[in-house]
Amino acid sequence: MYKIAKENLSALFQAIAGEQELYLPVNNNGQVNFAAWTEGADVDLDTLKSVKSPKDAFFPQSENLYTVKTEDKKLKVEPEALKDQDFVVFGMKACDVKGIEVLDKVFLVDPVDTFYAARRKHGTIVVMACHEPEETCFCKVFGIDCADPVADVATWMIDGELYWKALTEKGEALTAKVAGLLTDADETKVEEEKKAIRAIVEKLPYSDLSLEGWNGDVLLEKFNSPIWEKLYKPCLACGTCTFVCPTCQCYDIKDYNTGSGVQRYRCWDSCMYSDFTMMAHGNNRTSQMQRFRQRFMHKLVYFPANNDGMYSCVGCGRCVEKCPSALNIVKVVKAFEEQGGEN
């Protein structure tokens, strides 16, 4: 276990960024999001949650796949290079890391998504414990311990000092690179911090949320429930929840006409959008209710049914904060719970 004083962090960032790309929470015009570190960037480690989850470090919102160029009447295809440089993502939270685990289940199984795999291979994650969890957090529900997060390096910010603990080989390697800036530390304070955080987590309003009965066995029952018809009503069909979500992995593939050719790129898609999974014959979900249902059924039923019970929600609470109509997954779960109680 090491530590570093908060005021020395910029030196730390500089040191890391000197060797590789560094992504970390940066405040841009009042909004904190993960971004590449640059000299003078307004790094913000105090804000608990970045607006967007840091999943773009591995699965960017938009990325080129290949470019087609016209040469006379022939076409030339230039594939986009895979990530081949190491990089560090600093300041992810336990839920964000769990989100990456969910993405792994999608992108690293056969057929492997090479773009994603290359980023995972080259990325080192430095996770931070959540000093002051908020009322929208419910990671505990998914068995995540935000007091003791697990990644390549785990860190805790306690009284102006960042405690640092490498957990993997990648973590050790990174630690070695910045060893000069770190000093040895004991774990007493960290243990205290963990206890304090866990105590707060217990008090959070969503911590006692129960996911009992959400699994593949109840697929049809849940699917056919009349509750959806009521629940979806305020939904505006925007993509906010999916775009801030650390686990949403759906993407669309599009072409952009550059004039001299075509760039094929993929970008995040949202199951809330009316043109989601649009096919030649039309769309297999025609109403917003169906699209709304899809999102939650996917997270709470289909995904765990196919992935040994792992939900594709990590309780980060971003959708709770950002939905323009104040809808969220917790309200959905609770609505079913109430209905279950009545029946």
Next chain:
Amino acid sequence: MSIENNNEFRPKIVAFCCNWCSYAGADLAGSSRLAYPADVKIIRVPCSCRVNPMFILRAFEKGADGVILCGCHPGDCHYTTGNYYARRRMTLLFSMLDYIGVENGRTRVEWVSAAEGVKFSQTMNEFVEKIHSLGKNVRLGDLRCKN
């Protein structure tokens, strides 16, 4: 070609011309041999009111350095009122482009009648000169369109 080889800035300029007045005005400029730079390329539309602000933004997105819209003089529209609507649309669009920091000489509206070949040519000469002074459109172009 040599034009591309020397590094002189050759702007891309799109001119939308209504079929009844301005396109004919451009024809007259041609038959009167009134020269203007080859950077100007004309797109024929039935009326200035056919020009969607999106076309203008599209041109900039795809790398145009200037866009000019020519139509019948107010009151002379072949369709009686089209250019009045175009005038309002363009005024608001240009004002918005100015507001977001696009140099405001990159867009222009000029009323050119079928008899005004001289005016057409003069306008185009002026406009090209203006775009030259503003240089390449870097603010609105899409990065992906860089050749």
Next chain:
Amino acid sequence: MQELVSRAKELLANGTVERVLGWKAGDLPYNPEPAYFYVEEDFDNFVYNGFCGANLSKYMIEASKMEGKTLVFLKPCDTYSFNQLIKEHRVDREKAYIIGVGCKGKLDIEKAKKAGIKGIESVAGADMSDACDTLTFQTIYGEKTCAYADVMLERCHVCKGKEHVISDEVIGESNDTKDAERFAEVEKIEAMSPEEKFAFFQKELSKCIRCNACRNVCPACSCRKCVFDSTKFDSAQKANVDSFEEKMFHVIRAFHVAGRCTDCGECSRVCPQGIPLHLFNRKFIKDINEFYGEYQAGADTDSRGPLTNFTFDDVEPSIVTERG
């Protein structure tokens, strides 16, 4: 609030309306959601307080397709949107029973959170009956207070007024919340150099994640199929974070609603990235007022919008250059 509930129950009971569109209390103290109420018991969750910022007019597009009348609660600014939707034949006046509700300014919980208030367990001072101008938060990390006005949405600081331009009846009092000039922010930008303007908007718009919340919440953006989703127009764009959002999307969107935007402020309210989107719409409104005379979209249901109208001596587009 009780008055709203009892009146709504009465209108349901006597068959005037089939359903009620209002707000339902959320699972946190500050997240009520738009909801339909059909029977008396539904009203147990009914709420109307400072957090009920959502403009219910847009929901009336769908409600207009349902059988019978819908009772809808509209705040003063929402009524402009409703009027505009009538003008565009998107809602059916006959299908709506409008109760205008009073408004004391709506709250933006983000502002409280930005001020460092987290772990919120309860909020006091946000109810319509609360006369105090302070909000008191009970949080996991202790009690916090802040001024009501400091947590108010931007739009309430430049409120159009507390008149309901359309309603069947009005219930509840309103407070004047206007304490800023509507066009002050726009003027500030207008005064910048082109470089500053460009930098300002690039910085704001680079945050855009193209979630489409601004578009989907907008009562003026009520197209069945948005041009950005349509393949027909060759304009479909989806989450190209590089260039399009920063330069085109918001300008095109603002132009699409120019002359129809009532300045309800929903776009700015819902933007997850806190982009001041109203600055685009308000620029158009300011220009329209200056060039073509004062115009407030939604003030009536029959006047011609400024972009579907003209006068013979309108200003020429060159005014943009001439005014410097």
Next chain:
Amino acid sequence: MQRIGVFVCHCGSNIAATVDVKKVAEMALLEPGVVHAEDYQYMCSEAGQARIQAAIKEKNLTGIVVCSCSPRMHENTFRSAAEKAGLNPYMVEIANIREHCSWIHKDMEEATKKAVILARAAIAKVNLNAPLKPGESLVTKRALVIGGGIAGIQTAIDIADAGYEVDIVEKTPSIGGRMSQLDKTFPTLDCSACILTPKMVEAAAHEKITIYTYSEVEAVSGFVGDFTVDIRKKARYVDSDKCTGCGVCQEKCPSKKSLSEFNRGLNTRSAIYTPFAQAIPNVPVIDTDACIKMKTGKCGICEKVCQAGAIDYQQKDEIVTQKYGAIVVATGFDTIKLDNYDEYAYNQSKDVITSLELERVMNAAGPTKGHLERLSDGKHPKEIVFIQCVGSRCADNRGKSYCSKICCMYTAKHAMLIRDKYPDVNVTVFYIDVRTPGKNFDEFYRRAVEDYGVNYIKGQVGKVIPQPDGKLLVQGADLLDNKQILKEADMVVLATAIEPNPDVRKIATMLTASIDTNNFLTESHAKLRPVESPTAGVFLSGVCQGPKDIPETVAQAGAAAVKAIGLLAKDKLLTNPCTAKSDQLLCNGCSTCANVCPYGAISYEDIEVNDHGIRETRRVAVVNSALCQGCGACTVTCPSGAMDLQGFSNRQIIAEVDAICR
């Protein structure tokens, strides 16, 4: 994917001298969709067209681009050439590499480069062209003429003579219009009634003409070739079929105090009346405001005296709905109100009259039986002053900005007639300018001065002051002598400005015909299409389009008739296929497009749609392609992009933009 052929024209050396035409053809071959490219000396020549046609057939082309002169020059040539080779004519696009390229650039390299880009844009466009077919609409072989004055009568007769049914709708109880009120006509001084009445009779007797008098147009729908019009036949309370026109009812009617409209209110008429003796139809109407029976229920004298039993107090207004292929507006004019001109004392003295009133005074059937006398005391006037330009050529809002055109001539006529009949009467005319363009017009005016001794004074009258002794003191200026003139007159005649019939605004709205600030109907082109309204199928006859005298009116009436006949002669109308089209699945039904359509071509329908599985009834815009002229205003105003313009579609224009900016 299209199979496109590109044809580059040398235009002799017009193009080839500055543009490397071979290079253009070569570069065009590299563009997507292009399967054939060639250059030729003169593409528009027979041989050139033959090459295009051959290529279309051999290479099975689906679209062609001709790089040549302006499309305004030869687009139609190439379209019909393509059509003859079996290609839809709207699959042809022109790249203008002459007017827009070779003629304005000197440097061959530069011009060639631009020509390549222009060709590329045209190719990009034609890639997205779709075959278009002009629409067809049937023509109802019947015309409507609104207004039964000389303009309307002449138009109706001309159309009827060509063999088409014509209906005349006239608001007043008789046809005849203003001309029937005139005494004599310039410059020949023949009696107005003598030349008009035969025309009226001809119209009435014409088997192809139906006259609806005392009727008004109530509603118009439809479009060129297929208008549907509701005509309100106001109740006359006299059965036209039974009435013999004997006139006994008018004689016996006890209510005789209504002012005669025909005599400009200078005398009175009975409550049951025909406006004038030669009225057509010669069937009286009952003025319900004046009729004692109508007001009190008592009286009924007319019914009792009517031998034919034609009086029917129960008669109701009747709506006749009729279809027409063409509509001619001939609504005529009236004189302006003089309330704003106190200085001429029109409202103060009965002896200050308008020229139209003088017509009635001079007319043998008028209030004074044709004797020239003062209306105040019946005395014979010795001194008459005419004042010109009363309310005409006026920059303020008291009068009209235009010249009423007819006043100079009729004043000369009046002056001459008075001096002829009453040589003892002095006639003075205060004028600003005397305007006499027209055959034998200036000669006519000179005769008034030289042969009849009419005193023309250059200068305007400032004030007319009624004197206690009944005389009128006229204070005027003589600008040539630089004198102010005070003249005692017995009568003053005001050459009052004319204005379009006020009802024309209502009619223009119904027809969606445009109207100018003075309420004159706008013609489609001031010089080249002077009798056509911009609204297809609507034609203009007479003063409703602008001030004119009788010969001009009759000429225009004939011209309007010819235009209408030209339309009615067609069985079907081919419509420009480059019209707007609304995608019903995208349309919001918001009505924004209809607001900007200058032709009223957009209407809304509630239709059942199946939008990717969602079935619902939606209000959607429907474009009437017969009315749409293809300006595209609607396409831009449409928020959802549902409205598009065929031939200039959003995608086509965007493709051109992309091709140019590439």
Next chain:
Amino acid sequence: MSHVNKAKQIKEISGVNPLKCMKCGKCSASCPSYNEMDIKPHQFVSYVQNEDIESLVASKSLWKCLSCFACVERCPRDVKPGKLIDAARQLVVREKGQTYLSPDEVPELLDPETPQQLLVSAFRRYRR
């Protein structure tokens, strides 16, 4: 000041565009002081148009005009010669500089022959 400038100034003060005049003479026909005037009302317009301000300013007419505004009222072309006269008078007054009359001096200067209408007119004109 050149005569061109003076003409310009008169046009500015009066707001009159002499080019609008169609030379109908209605002003002269309406003028109650016509016979007293050496330059007639309709001629004011052409004098201004021809920029012969010297003659205009020197003319008697300037002081014979009653400002009754009959010409202004009746002019069909919105030219309003009365306003030109007014403007010419102002030009003269301005050239005198600040040497205005004080109210006390007025009664002495009053000519019993001065029409009452002129006084009323002057009050109307200068009350602001």
